[in-house]
Amino acid sequence: MSRTRGPWTVLDDREVYRNDWVCLTEYAVTRPDGKAGIYGVVGFANHALAILPVRADGHIVLVGQHRFPQNRYSWEIPEGGGALDADPLEGAARELREETGYTATNWREILRMDLSNSVTDETAIGYLATGLTPGDAEPDGTEDLRTRELHFRDALEEVTSGRITDALTVAMLFKAYYMAREGELDSDLSAAMLDQGARRV
Missing domain, CATH: 2.20.25 (N-terminal domain of TfIIb)
Structure with a gap:
C-alpha cells in the first residue's frame, strides 16, 4: 500500500x-x-550526542582521533551515541567521562540538529557542561584518543581557519559563542569564554 x-x-x-x-x-x-x-x-540506532566542556577560566576540552570514513585526523568536542529510548543526558555524561575523564555538575542542552537530512534520519543533541572535575578517561576499543585544552576563542579560530571541520563541533562552538555574546549564559562564564586575555600563550 x-x-x-x-x-x-x-x-x-x-x-x-x-x-x-x-x-x-x-x-x-x-x-x-x-x-x-x-x-x-x-x-x-542512536542519537548523536555532543558535549562542550567549558572550564571556569574559559578553556574547553577537545578530543582528537582518526576518523575512518574521511581517513584523516580530527579534533572535536567529546561526542558519541545514545540509544533512542534512553535518557540522552545520561549518555552525554557517560561519553564525557569515557573520552576525557571529566565529570560535570552542571548540564544544559543548547542544541538540537539534523546532521545530514538529505540521506539520514540522524539527529543530534548538544550539551554545555560546566563545573568540571578531572578524572581518568576510559575510551572503548574503537577509540584511540588524545585530549587537549585550549581557550574557547582559540577553538573558534580553529573553526574559522578550517582546522576544525567536524559539524557538531562547529555548530556547538558557534551556538555557545552566540549565547555568550547575547547574555544567555552565566555572566562570569561568558566573560571567561570571550576574554582573549585568558588565552594560553
Missing part, C-alpha cells in the same frame, strides 16, 4: 543492509515531479 512523505509517494521499501549502528533502506517512490524513482535513507 502506498503512503506519502510530504510531496513524495512511497510505493515500497526494502532493507538493504543493517548492523548494530546503522541500517540502509531503499524506497521505491514517486517523486514530487510525478516521475518514478528511488530514495536511500541511512537510519541510525
